[in-house]
Amino acid sequence: MSIYSLWGALEIGLIFGLVALGVLISFRILRFPDLTVDGSFPLGGAAAATLIHAGLDPFSSTLLATFAGALAGMITGWLNVKLKIMDLLASILMMIALYSINLRVMGAPNVPLIMEPTVFSVLQPDGVVDYVARPIMLLILVIVIKFGLDWYFSTETGLAMRATGSNPRMARSQGVATGGRILAGMGISNALCALAGALFAQSQGGADISMGIGTIVIGLAAVIVGESILPSRRMAYATLAVILGAVLYRFFIALALNADFIGLKAQDLNLVTAVLVTIALVIPLIKQRLRGNKKRR
Numbered sequence: 591m592s593i594y595s596l597w598g599a600l601e602i603g604l605i606f607g608l609v610a611l612g613v614l615i616s617f618r619i620l621r622f623p624d625l626t627v628d629g630s631f632p633l634g635g636a637a638a639a640t641l642i643h644a645g646l647d648p649f650s651s652t653l654l655a656t657f658a659g660a661l662a663g664m665i666t667g668w669l670n671v672k673l674k675i676m677d678l679l680a681s682i683l684m685m686i687a688l689y690s691i692n693l694r695v696m697g698a699p700n701v702p703l704i705m706e707p708t709v710f711s712v713l714q715p716d717g718v719v720d721y722v723a724r725p726i727m728l729l730i731l732v733i734v735i736k737f738g739l740d741w742y743f744s745t746e747t748g749l750a751m752r753a754t755g756s757n758p759r760m761a762r763s764q765g766v767a768t769g770g771r772i773l774a775g776m777g778i779s780n781a782l783c784a785l786a787g788a789l790f791a792q793s794q795g796g797a798d799i800s801m802g803i804g805t806i807v808i809g810l811a812a813v814i815v816g817e818s819i820l821p822s823r824r825m826a827y828a829t830l831a832v833i834l835g836a837v838l839y840r841f842f843i844a845l846a847l848n849a850d851f852i853g854l855k856a857q858d859l860n861l862v863t864a865v866l867v868t869i870a871l872v873i874p875l876i877k878q879r880l881r882g883n884k885k886r887r
Contacts, residue, residue, distance in 0.1 A: 595844050597721045601793060603840035604728040605786050606808055610816065610832035611739060612782035613809035618828070619743075620755040620775045625681040625806055626666045627783045629688025630659040632802035634784030635791030636692045639701040642792070648709045652788045659784020660777040662688060667776035671769040692799055700798040701791075708792035724793060735782070736829045743825045751775050752825075783809075804860065811863055812836035814870040821874075842866055 609631065616624035634655040641651035662684060669680035693699070714723045742748045753761040754771040761768050783805070791797040816835025820827055846862045 594721060595848050596841075597725055599840040599844035600837060601721070601725045601728060602790075603837035604725060604732050604833075605790050605793065606812060606840065607732050607833040607836040608735065608782045608786035608789075609805060609809040610812035610836040611735065611829060612779040612786075613806070613813055614828060614832045615739075615775055615779040615782075617810070617813065618755075619752055620772060620779075622667075622670075622755075622772065622776065623678045623681065624663075624666065624776065624779065625678070626663055626684045626688070626776075626780055627806040627809055628802045628804070629685040629692070630662045630780040630783045630802075631787040631790075631805040632692050632797065632799065633662055633688055633695070634659050634787030635797035635801055636695045636701070636787075636799075637784070638788035639703055639791045639797035640696055642703060642706050642708070643701055648707055648712060648792065652709055652785065652792075655788040656781050656785040659787070660781035662784070663776035663778075663780025664773050666780070667773040671772055689799070692802075696797060696799070699800075700796055702796040703792060704795050709789070710792060728789070732833060736833060739829055740826045747771075747774075804863070807860075807863055807867075808836075808839070811867045811870070812839050814867055815839055818870045818873045839866060 609627065613624075613627065616622045616627075637655035637658045638648070638651045641654060642648050646654075666681050666684040669675045669683065670677045673680075675683070710720065710724050710727060713727055714720060718726075743752060750761065750766045751771045751774065753764070753766060754768045754775075758768045761771075787797075787802070790801065812835040813832050814835070815838055816831035816833070817828075819834060819838070820831035822828060822831065843859065843862055843866075847859070
């Protein structure tokens with residue numbers, strides 16, 4: 591496995607670390623099975639790539655793409671809260687709608703960014719090669735967002751959102767507007783996913799309509815792998831765990847696809863993902879059995 595593959599795995603892993611943070615909010619904190627991610631991730635990439643291609647600076651383009659993802663997430667929450675559509679079905683409806691919206695935004699199946707400025711090219715320090723500079727910039731961004739989420743979920747508003755997911759009836763009895771908390775949480779979750787999509791498009795040189803396929807699976811894999819490695823109920827450890835899970839997931843994928851003796855190819859990516867998620871789900875069960883055997887002895 592070459593050094594370029596390692597840096598590349600770290601770069602993509604950090605981008606999907608943002609997706610994992612978003613999935614953590616929807617699936618773990620709000621207990622909301624959200625498939626909007628498969629639409630909001632490419633929405634971020636499509637919006638950012640289209641705006642940059644139109645001449646807008648990459649920072650404003652990325653920010654607007656993030657807001658677009660937040661809006662998509664809030665619409666999913668609105669379908670559930672206001673129209674009483676089942677949470678999973680509401681997210682499926684939004685995911686389907688976003689496919690057509692993304693095509694409308696791009697005006698074509700893909701938008702290249704080969705010769706356009708990106709946040710990475712603008713911020714790249716002199717004397718540092720791009721494949722090293724990009725992961726460093728992404729690491730700084732992910733750390734800032736991680737600590738920002740840790741702070742937010744320790745505030746009264748953040749605790750109310752956590753209470754909404756844990757026990758909505760109890761939260762309502764304490765005066766928490768659970769509907770508003772769901773909308774806000776879904777907005778934050780999909781904003782992070784759209785931000786990841788915008789950065790992914792700029793990192794890979796363009797946006798494509800199919801770039802969101804399987805994003806939710808990757809996000810869930812990162813969450814499950816992270817929780818298996820670093821199990822904790824504390825928010826600070828939970829956010830750290832999912833980021834580590836996303837990075838390790840990409841390293842495992844890169845190792846599997848670059849190991850000649852295994853014989854896997856790019857088309858085997860979904861198979862590798864399924865195997866990794868299965869292993870991560872089985873690890874806690876194995877730990878419980880080992881503990882039970884020790885107690886019996």
